[in-house]
Amino acid sequence: MGAENLSFVLEKPYAVKFEDRPVPNVTEPHDVIVNVKYTGICGSDVHYWTHGAIGSFIVKDPMVLGHESAGVVSKVGDAVTTLKVGDRVAMEPGIPCRRCVRCKEGNYNLCVDMRFAATPPYDGTLAKYYKLPEDFCFKLPESVSLEEGALVEPLAVGVHITRQGDVKPGNSVVVFGAGPVGLLCMAVAKAYGASKIVAVDINEDRLQFARKYAATHEFRSARVSAEENAANLIKECDLGVGADVIIDASGAEPCIQTAIHALRVGGTYVQGGMGKNEITWPIAAMCSKELTVKGSFRYSQGDYELAVKFLETGQVKVKELITGTVKFEEAEKAFEGVKNAQGIKTLIQGPE
Ligand SMILES: NC(=O)c1ccc[n+]([C@@H]2O[C@H](COP(=O)([O-])OP(=O)(O)OC[C@H]3O[C@@H](n4cnc5c(N)ncnc54)[C@H](O)[C@@H]3O)[C@@H](O)[C@H]2O)c1
Ligand SMILES: [Zn+2]
Ligand SMILES: [Zn+2]
Numbered sequence: 001m002g003a004e005n006l007s008f009v010l011e012k013p014y015a016v017k018f019e020d021r022p023v024p025n026v027t028e029p030h031d032v033i034v035n036v037k038y039t040g041i042c043g044s045d046v047h048y049w050t051h052g053a054i055g056s057f058i059v060k061d062p063m064v065l066g067h068e069s070a071g072v073v074s075k076v077g078d079a080v081t082t083l084k085v086g087d088r089v090a091m092e093p094g095i096p097c098r099r100c101v102r103c104k105e106g107n108y109n110l111c112v113d114m115r116f117a118a119t120p121p122y123d124g125t126l127a128k129y130y131k132l133p134e135d136f137c138f139k140l141p142e143s144v145s146l147e148e149g150a151l152v153e154p155l156a157v158g159v160h161i162t163r164q165g166d167v168k169p170g171n172s173v174v175v176f177g178a179g180p181v182g183l184l185c186m187a188v189a190k191a192y193g194a195s196k197i198v199a200v201d202i203n204e205d206r207l208q209f210a211r212k213y214a215a216t217h218e219f220r221s222a223r224v225s226a227e228e229n230a231a232n233l234i235k236e237c238d239l240g241v242g243a244d245v246i247i248d249a250s251g252a253e254p255c256i257q258t259a260i261h262a263l264r265v266g267g268t269y270v271q272g273g274m275g276k277n278e279i280t281w282p283i284a285a286m287c288s289k290e291l292t293v294k295g296s297f298r299y300s301q302g303d304y305e306l307a308v309k310f311l312e313t314g315q316v317k318v319k320e321l322i323t324g325t326v327k328f329e330e331a332e333k334a335f336e337g338v339k340n341a342q343g344i345k346t347l348i349q350g351p352e
Pocket of ligand 2: 068
C-alpha cells in the first residue's frame with residue numbers, strides 16, 4: 001500500500017480502517033523502534049472490535065488494535081546497550097509508570113498509571129512500527145521464530161496465572177477453558193512439574209487438542225449442578241481428595257463454581273478468565289476448605305523472561321497453537337476467526 005506506518009485502526013464497533021500514521025521516532029535514550037512482523041489477536045481485541053469498550057475502558061478516539069506482537073528492531077536510542085538494529089524481539093506491550101509503590105515492589109502489572117497497547121486511549125501494535133523502551137523488548141533466541149515470538153504475550157499471561165497458583169512438582173492442576181490461555185497454562189504447569197493436568201471445556205475439539213498438547217486428562221463439563229460436575233470431575237480424573245490447584249481460563253460462572261467444589265482442602269484457585277462482572281460464589285466451601293483464592297492480571301516482573309526461556313529450552317511449545325496466518329490487509333479476517341473460535345491462534349503478518 002506504499003504507506004510509511006500502515007496501521008489497523010478501530011473507529012467504532014465493527015468499523016475498522018487502514019490508516020497511514022506517523023512513524024514513531026526515538027525521543028528517549030532507551031527507546032527502541034520495532035518493525036512489527038507478527039501479531040496475534042485475543043479476546044480483548046475482539047471485544048473492542050465488537051463492543052468498542054471493555055468495562056470502563058471506552059474507545060472514544062480511533063485506536064490502533066493489537067498487543068501480541070514480535071518484530072525486528074529498526075532503530076535504537078543512544079543509551080540502548082542490549083539490542084541492536086536487526087535483532088528479533090518479543091514485545092511486552094504495557095509500559096508502567098515505574099514510580100508508584102506497586103511498580104517499585106515489582107508488581108508493575110498493577111501500576112496505577114499503566115499505558116497498555118490497545119487499551120484506550122493507547123494505540124496498539126497492529127502497525128508497521130511501534131515504539132517501546134529497551135527493557136520491554138525481549139530478544140528471541142536463534143531457535144525461536146518471529147511467529148512463536150508473537151505467542152510470548154499469551155504465554156506470559158499463562159506464566160503469570162500459573163505463578164499465582166504456586167504450582168509445585170507433583171501437583172494436580174485442573175484448568176477450566178482450553179482456549180489459548182488455558183492451553184498455555186497447562187503447558188506451563190507441566191513445565192513446573194505438575195504430574196496431573198486436567199483440561200476442562202465444553203468444546204470437544206478443544207479438549208482433544210488439549211490432550212495432544214499438554215493435558216494428561218480431559219473432562220467435558222456438563223449442564224448439572226456445580227457440586228455434581230465437581231464430583232464427576234474428581235471421579236473421572238482420579239483426583240482423590242480434590243485438585244491441588246485449579247485455574248479458571250474460561251470466565252464462565254459454572255466453571256468457577258465447579259472449580260471451588262473440585263479443590264482439595266487447602267488448595268489454591270486462580271481466576272484468570274474474565275467473564276461476567278458478578279457471579280454467585282460458593283463462599284461456604286471456600287471458607288471451610290481454607291482455600292487460597294487469587295486473581296491474575298496480565299504479566300509482571302520476570303514473566304516475559306520466563307516465557308522466552310520456556311520457548312528456548314523447548315519446555316513449552318507454541319508452534320502447534322498457530323492455526324492460521326493472514327496478511328495485514330486481511331486483518332479483519334483474524335478478528336472474525338477469533339470471534340467464531342476457529343482454530344487456536346491466528347497471526348496477522350506485519351504490513352509489507
Ligand atoms: N487475566 C488476564 O490477564 C487475561 C489475559 C488474557 C485473557 N484473559 C481471559 O482468559 C480467558 C481465556 O482466554 P482465551 O483467549 O483462551 O479465550 P477462549 O474464549 O479462546 O477460551 C475459553 C474457553 O472456555 C471454554 N468455556 C466457555 N464456557 C465454558 C463452560 N461453561 N464450561 C467449560 N468450558 C467453557 C470455551 O469453550 C473456550 O474453549 C478469557 O476470559 C480472557 O478474557 C485474561
Ligand atoms: Zn491478549
Ligand atoms: Zn506504576
